[in-house]
Amino acid sequence: MILTKTSQYAVRVLTYMIQSDLRVFSAHHLIKALSIPDKYLRQLLTTLSKAGFIKSIRGREGGYVLARNPDKIRLSDIIEVIDGMERYERCLLGFPSCSDDNPCSLHRKWAPLREQMLHFLRETTLDEIRQNDITKF
Amino acid sequence: MILTKTSQYAVRVLTYMIQSDLRVFSAHHLIKALSIPDKYLRQLLTTLSKAGFIKSIRGREGGYVLARNPDKIRLSDIIEVIDGMERYERCLLGFPSCSDDNPCSLHRKWAPLREQMLHFLRETTLDEIRQNDITKF
DNA sequence: TTAAATTACTACGACGGTATAGCATATCAG
DNA sequence: CTGATATGCTATACCGTCGTAGTAATTTAA
Numbered sequence: 154m155i156l157t158k159t160s161q162y163a164v165r166v167l168t169y170m171i172q173s174d175l176r177v178f179s180a181h182h183l184i185k186a187l188s189i190p191d192k193y194l195r196q197l198l199t200t201l202s203k204a205g206f207i208k209s210i211r212g213r214e215g216g217y218v219l220a221r222n223p224d225k226i227r228l229s230d231i232i233e234v235i236d237g238m239e240r241y242e243r244c245l246l247g248f249p250s251c252s253d254d255n256p257c258s259l260h261r262k263w264a265p266l267r268e269q270m271l272h273f274l275r276e277t278t279l280d281e282i283r284q285n286d287i288t289k290f
Numbered sequence: 291m292i293l294t295k296t297s298q299y300a301v302r303v304l305t306y307m308i309q310s311d312l313r314v315f316s317a318h319h320l321i322k323a324l325s326i327p328d329k330y331l332r333q334l335l336t337t338l339s340k341a342g343f344i345k346s347i348r349g350r351e352g353g354y355v356l357a358r359n360p361d362k363i364r365l366s367d368i369i370e371v372i373d374g375m376e377r378y379e380r381c382l383l384g385f386p387s388c389s390d391d392n393p394c395s396l397h398r399k400w401a402p403l404r405e406q407m408l409h410f411l412r413e414t415t416l417d418e419i420r421q422n423d424i425t426k427f
Numbered sequence: 428t429t430a431a432a433t434t435a436c437t438a439c440g441a442c443g444g445t446a447t448a449g450c451a452t453a454t455c456a457g
Numbered sequence: 458c459t460g461a462t463a464t465g466c467t468a469t470a471c472c473g474t475c476g477t478a479g480t481a482a483t484t485t486a487a
Contacts (some may be wrong), residue, residue, distance in 0.1 A: 155292070155377070159444065161384045179463070193446055200464060212454020213462045236444095240292070247298045248426065258305050258413070258424040259365075266403075266410055272402055277396070282380050287395040288383065295475065316433070330476055334433065349484020350432045373474095 160235045162189050164228065167206060169290040171223045172283045179216040187290050204234040205274055224280030232274065240272060297372045299326050299334055301365065304343060306427045308360045309420045314353040318327030324427050341371040369411065378408060 156164075165187055170178055180195050187194070198217055202209045208220040229238055244251035244260070245267075251257045253264070293301075302324055312411055315333050324331070335354055339346045345357040366375055381388035381397070382404075388394045390401070 154378075156382060156384075158384065161382075164396075165383055176315055181463085190446055192448070194296060195464075196466095198447095199392065202464090210454090211452080211464050213460095214455065215453080215463045216462090242294075245298075246292075246302055251426075255426070256422075256424060257426050258419045258422050259301075260424075261422060262410060262414060266407055269406070270403055273399060277399060282395045285393075285395050286463060287393060287397075289388075289392070289394050318433085329475055329478070332434075334474095339434090346434060348434050348482080348485090350430095351485065352433045352483080354434090424445095 156232065159197060160232050162187075162194065163201060163231050163235050165189070165290050166194070166197070166201070167219075167226065167231065167279055168282050169221070170207070170217075171279050172221055172288075177214075177216040177218055179209065179236070182216070191277050192251070223283075225276050226279045226284040227275055228277045228278075229271075238274070241267075241274065294373050296334060297369050299324075299331060300338060300368050300372050302326070302365065302427050303331070303334070303338070304356075304360070304368065304416055305419050307344070307354075309414050309425075314347065314351075314355055316353040319353070337371070343368070343371075350385050360420075361415050363416045364412055365414045365426065366408075366411040375411070378411065379404075 201207050207217045245263045246257045248257050299313050321328050344354045382400045383394045385394050
């Protein structure tokens with residue numbers, strides 16, 4: 154798969170939160186709503202909190218709140234924190250030195266596609282995703 | 291990364307063989323020429339042999355020979371044998387049911403890109419790669 | 428015939444991604 | 458103040474990918 158499961162989970166959680174009218178989401182609520190494994194999502198939520206995407210509110214009545222201005226969050230921002238973007242930027246055959254000037258045998262055909270893919274990841278924001286009005290999480 | 295290392299190795303081995311004037315390649319030769327870990331490449335060569343991409347010749351003076359008509363070998367044929375193509379065909383967010391009629395929130399923007407990527411993997415043949423005249427393996 | 432050169436098979440270990448479990452910590456309703 | 462409801466931290470296990478190691482089987486040059 155292109156994204157790791159963890160990145161998929163992260164994107165799903167944040168898109169779910171941004172399109173909902175609620176403000177505070179408990180881990181329990183998100184686990185039920187998104188059918189993501191309990192303990193695993195809890196860890197992920199802590200990661201997203203530390204990364205500044207959401208803010209945690211501890212104690213009774215606590216939960217998670219979107220932190221940043223969500224239209225500013227890009228897919229690549231999320232992926233960078235979870236898996237790192239580097240894997241999507243590399244040469245398809247794994248050469249560290251592959252470039253226009255020193256291409257591998259697939260570079261000429263692959264590089265433009267890769268650029269499109271990176272553009273997609275870097276320019277797609279959560280706000281834009283919300284505007285699709287999709288309720289599949 | 292987009293391709294697994296094993297798939298990268300497989301593509302590199304086959305492109306190397308197809309562009310060379312030699313006919314028989316020993317594992318030892320390929321390991322030196324491509325700087326791929328010894329035992330790991332030997333396993334891979336056996337896999338490629340069983341899959342019919344190459345033919346093994348055992349015993350002294352033995353090695354591997356390209357089996358099929360190489361212009362017929364597509365990137366997706368190689369990947370299918372090593373990792374399976376399924377991971378490249380799936381929904382970006384991992385939904386099993388994602389489609390034009392029942393899209394996830396990224397489908398509209400992602401699906402066309404995925405199609406281009408799949409077209410690239412399915413239509414690029416080793417013969418076409420050879421014509422690039424690149425000697426980076 | 429024999430030794431060298433070669434591929435084939437199988438087991439093992441390291442590592443990262445995924446998932447589970449238990450206990451610690453924090454906060455507030457009552 | 459206390460119990461209930463939350464999140465935070467850490468250890469463990471599983472699985473697939475990647476890599477290593479040793480031994481067996483095969484063929485041919487000499």
